[in-house]
Amino acid sequence: MDKKGSIFIITMWTVLFLSILAVSIGKTAHMRIKFSGAIENRNNIYHMINSGIDAISGEIILESLKEPVLLFPYVVKKAKDEQLKLVRAMDKNINYNYSFDVFEGQLFLKVSDEQSKININNIGYDVLKRIIKDTSGLDEEQAQEISYSIIDWVDEDNERPLVKVVSNEDLYYKLDNIPYKPKNDKFEAVEELLLIKGMTTNVYEGIEKYITVYGNGKVNINTCSDVVLKNIVNDKTLFDKIKSFRTKYSNDVQNLFDNDRTITKKLKENMGLQPEQEKILQELVNQGIIGVDTNAFRVTGIAVSKNFLGEVDCVVDDQGNRLFFFEDFISI
Numbered sequence: 631m632d633k634k635g636s637i638f639i640i641t642m643w644t645v646l647f648l649s650i651l652a653v654s655i656g657k658t659a660h661m662r663i664k665f666s667g668a669i670e671n672r673n674n675i676y677h678m679i680n681s682g683i684d685a686i687s688g689e690i691i692l693e694s695l696k697e698p699v700l701l702f703p704y705v706v707k708k709a710k711d712e713q714l715k716l717v718r719a720m721d722k723n724i725n726y727n728y729s730f731d732v733f734e735g736q737l738f739l740k741v742s743d744e745q746s747k748i749n750i751n752n753i754g755y756d757v758l759k760r761i762i763k764d765t766s767g768l769d770e771e772q773a774q775e776i777s778y779s780i781i782d783w784v785d786e787d788n789e790r791p792l793v794k795v796v797s798n799e800d801l802y803y804k805l806d807n808i809p810y811k812p813k814n815d816k817f818e819a820v821e822e823l824l825l826i827k828g829m830t831t832n833v834y835e836g837i838e839k840y841i842t843v844y845g846n847g848k849v850n851i852n853t854c855s856d857v858v859l860k861n862i863v864n865d866k867t868l869f870d871k872i873k874s875f876r877t878k879y880s881n882d883v884q885n886l887f888d889n890d891r892t893i894t895k896k897l898k899e900n901m902g903l904q905p906e907q908e909k910i911l912q913e914l915v916n917q918g919i920i921g922v923d924t925n926a927f928r929v930t931g932i933a934v935s936k937n938f939l940g941e942v943d944c945v946v947d948d949q950g951n952r953l954f955f956f957e958d959f960i961s962i
């Protein structure tokens with residue numbers, strides 16, 4: 631091969647090498663730009679979610695300063711007054727829709743009353759058994775067994791009241807080779823129920839939406855669902871009267887139940903009550919099972935910015951503290 635041929639081959643190899651290098655650098659740069667864009671969108675969503683929850687917390691704090699006893703219905707009323715988009719007011723959910731020009735995105739949030747649910751840290755055995763039976767299809771004995779196990783999980787002692795197999799909680803778990811003992815302390819999350827002996831996915835999914843671990847322990851009689859109300863009062867006539875009362879004043883929140891001490895009196899004056907129903911209702915108030923105020927609100931929703939979507943699930947109290955906060959981001 632002559633000298634010119636060698637130079638030509640070397641030149642060609644050099645051109646090829648440089649071309650590959652340029653393409654490779656270009657590709658890396660493109661990926662970096664794409665990646666930083668994704669981080670920017672993710673940040674936008676993060677800030678939108680946080681601003682939205684702060685805005686809602688602010689409204690809750692303002693309302694709680696005015697009327698702590700009727701907090702949730704008043705927030706509903708305020709949403710109406712300001713003509714914010716209000717959906718399903720009867721179910722006591724408020725929907726907010728915020729647009730953020732600066733972030734090029736939108737945020738949709740739903741606020742619901744966390745105390746419309748039963749607090750599993752403050753629930754009696756009877757109510758627990760009824761709602762499990764009602765939502766899972768278990769028979770009386772199965773519902774009884776699992777309800778005792780839930781009570782045992784929280785109560786401080788190690789005694790199992792259902793003396794069918796063993797009267798010792800720890801041994802009861804050991805019999806099934808479960809490598810842990812009952813917690814003997816309050817639930818910190820509803821998902822803890824899945825650790826309890828005898829709990830199945832089916833039972834858990836049945837009661838999941840009716841239970842909570844947040845709030846002051848009482849169920850809000852103004853906002854609780856029919857399933858919750860039915861299983862708490864356990865009396866058809868009383869259930870129907872409370873439902874009629876709530877329907878009557880659903881657009882007139884000032885006349886809903888506004889004080890724990892006057893729940894029975896107000897229902898009796900409006901709907902009439904037999905002594906038997908009056909007694910049941912007053913006992914529920916005395917035992918701290920039902921009340922009228924709320925200090926835990928669940929805020930759920932989604933934020934969208936360009937090709938990113940963020941989901942949020944948060945619980946805030948009436949002081950604006952976040953008791954629980956979870957966010958998740960996905961590319962769309």
Ligand SMILES: [Ca+2]
Pocket residue numbers: 781782783784785786787788789799812814
């Ligand atoms: Ca126990």
